[in-house]
Amino acid sequence: MEGRRERPPASRAKKPAAKRTTTEHNGTVAARSHARSRGPQRGARSRGAEPDGDPMEKPTTRARPRQASMRIKDLRSSATGAAGVAEQPASPELQPPAIQPPASPELQPPISAPNEFDVMFKLEVPRIDLQEYHDTGAFYLVKFKRIPRGNPLSHFLEEEILSASKMLSKFREIIKEEVKEIKDSDICVEEEKPGSPAVTLLIRNPEEISVDIILALESKSSWPISTKEGLPIKNWLGTKMRTSLRREPFYLVPKDAKVGNSFQGKTWRLSFSHIEKYILKNHGIEKTCCEVGGAKCCRKDCLKLMKYLLEQLKKEYQELEAFCSYHVKTAILHMWTEHPQDREWDPKHLSRCFDNFVTFFVECLRTEKLLHYFIPKFNLFSQELIDQKSKEFLIEKIEYERNNGFPIFDKF
Template identity: 70%
Template sequence: MESQRGKATRTASKAGAATRKVSERSTRVAVTEPRESPAAPRAAQLNVGKCGSVRESRSLQTQSARDSQEELQERALGARSKKASLRAQGAPPSGVSSTDGAEAPKPPVAPRPLPTRARSRREGGARSAREQRPAPELAEVPCSVTPARVPSLGVRERVPGGWKPRAVLDKLRLRRQEISAAAEVVNRVVDHLLRRLQDFDSEFKGVQLLRTGSYYERVKISAPNEFDVMFKLEVPRIQLEEYCSSGAHYFVKFKRNPKGNPLKQFVEEEILSASKMLSKFRKLIKEDIKNIEGIDVVMEKKKRGSPAVTLCIRKPEEISVDIILALESKSSWPASTQEGLPIDNWLGAKVRKKLRQQPFYLVPKHAKNGSGFQEQTWRLSFSHIEKDILNNHGHSKTCCENDGVKCCRKDCLKLMKYLLEQLKKKFDNRKELDKFCSYHLKTAFLHVCTQDPLDSQWHPKDLVFCFDNCVAFFLKCLRKEQLEHYFVPIVNLFSRKYIDKISKEFLSEQIEYERNNGFPIFNEF
């Protein structure tokens, strides 16, 4: 009888062991199987509660190793989304299941374990819990605009809110009455000088007018008080010799001209001297402005390295007029421009080909030579192409026309120019911003247009975000000390030979501050 009882006891013990093995196998399957339904995570948690073994942690580690990088990212994003949702509903930040709001299961406790195994199971459960915990969240800046990719920085950022770009632009908008009054005075001065040069029997008899600059590009801000014009002079049969592989500066030589050369007095050792020609040009203009009746106009002192003859009209309003002498060449563009003008995906390959068939210009802006300048050199100028691009800036041909869809490209450029203008006013007693000009902003802006070529990427409702993209790209250029010339890519406008690192760091810090605080400087001055 006793033997039968012992046999029955051993049989029941074996059956219980078999049942526990089946339970353990089902637990491992529940933990390692991918989640296929909302009930799956809950089932896994219940099984873990029955059998919290070290095998669970190892199983999770094995599955984690098999996960792809994309799945890990999706889990992290899902965890953040659920956590944010719970917080919005007033749920506790921790100790609550993300599935149904119930309390998180307690650490698994095995029935009557040995001390060593219990310690091992607790450690395994702790490791498993740490592995399942979502990654810590990055601090985010509150923002009223939906964040999107900032291609220039390569990271996802929030656009600071709290400022009204339309109100700023309205303040910058030129009034029609002011434009008419300023344009009338400037036209009188320019027309007078042009007629005198054409009538006067001199080397500049063939000059023609070419209107360029922000006013004619329709991106002038604040007031119509600055104008740029070119007096172009066609010079046929010239030969260019690149200066020190600069890409943008050239010596100009003449090929044989049987009719004689009207500019021969400016030639030194077969090279057309930019400094000599500019000096004579300034002299003639200085004499002519004395004969302009009814307008108080004077010539400003020559700025070292500048190609412009700057006139100041003092009455009735103070207006600055830069007159730039330019040599016009109708030959093929220099080889250094071959990879420039990257508008194929923006304005189209046909437009690029057509623009490159236009003449190019050389202005008397000298190349730097150590601490001085090489005064015989001329620099390439494509201001007429820039004006054409800005006035026909759409991916679609009807962008911003009367019946076309509007974009915010020009508004972004205006805001960028205003930002630099305001910073220069704020720090007018410092020299760090002296070498920065609107041309740097325009170049950066054109690169952003190349990166974002579609009109839909510049919708007026997205003005804040589009402007932030432009600012982000400009900051990236400052930090990397790299801003490619839009037409001559080998030229770095932020090279240390042009602008020192301290100045770039200073401007970067000021722009970053404004960007992070909603551009308070737009409301100053």
């Protein structure tokens, strides 16, 4: 199958372009509501979601099955929220991006109107030395192998370690100053969230839109050893595809590792959102899956529905604050890996596929095991990250929704 796969745009001269968000040569960041892309890029927080489930299993009988099935069918056209990659300045200095509000998404049904966007502001950092933090595989301390005179990032160093919190703080200051210069739009910078790698803009006019601007260090070195057994797509997208994707750069975002009830301010977390986005777009074992003229599948529809379900539950229950759309995305990638055949995702069986995905996600919660798709030793559902009580609460709410035909879809 691998010989028939289309090779991703791994050329350095021609980096994958993100269509959801683009950065003009003058540094302008413009977030768009469309989720298409030519290549890998950071995944977005969105009101939409993407696919998973196994139509080959027997469907479970639920209360109000016809109503649930019809509701799911109505929601199939939902679109994922936009995310994007902002090109870094030629120099690694922190320079203020000129910010303008993203174009308003077209009015569509609730699940298909994205109102949350991610923008990655890339900063290339050559010759860095990564030191794994506490055997996590995901968090690292960043040092420079050689610090030349005039290194513009030298004042962010603490005992030769590049401080993530210092850089993020400076980045936030720059964004705030730029926002002050915007006179014709109602835009504000939200309060800093502990442990978050993003600077969040809230745009209230003409409609409320949230934009996360994420500072990211770009490294073109080999991926860290903790990723060696990750990206398990050999039996799905092929060995050649996996090799090609691993030649892409990787990113580090200023995410503090949690230490007890506090955060380690110097750490950076690995990010492969550009690879995730590429896979989301090129998801079929047949390269023509979901292309114009090709057969369609319901992979993305399942993902959109599950993301939307989690989002609505989080609106109602503060107990679910620890969960995010990335957990749903990671789960669906594992589901697609286990069920790689396109025929298993026939759109005619969307209701069954979605039910299978819900079952899979609940099982991950119950066993407290959701391994990072790129870093297998990093468990996103570990006790250290999310307590058992929160996971049991989410299981209870998901099962209630499923057994009652997902009434929460009608509330918002």
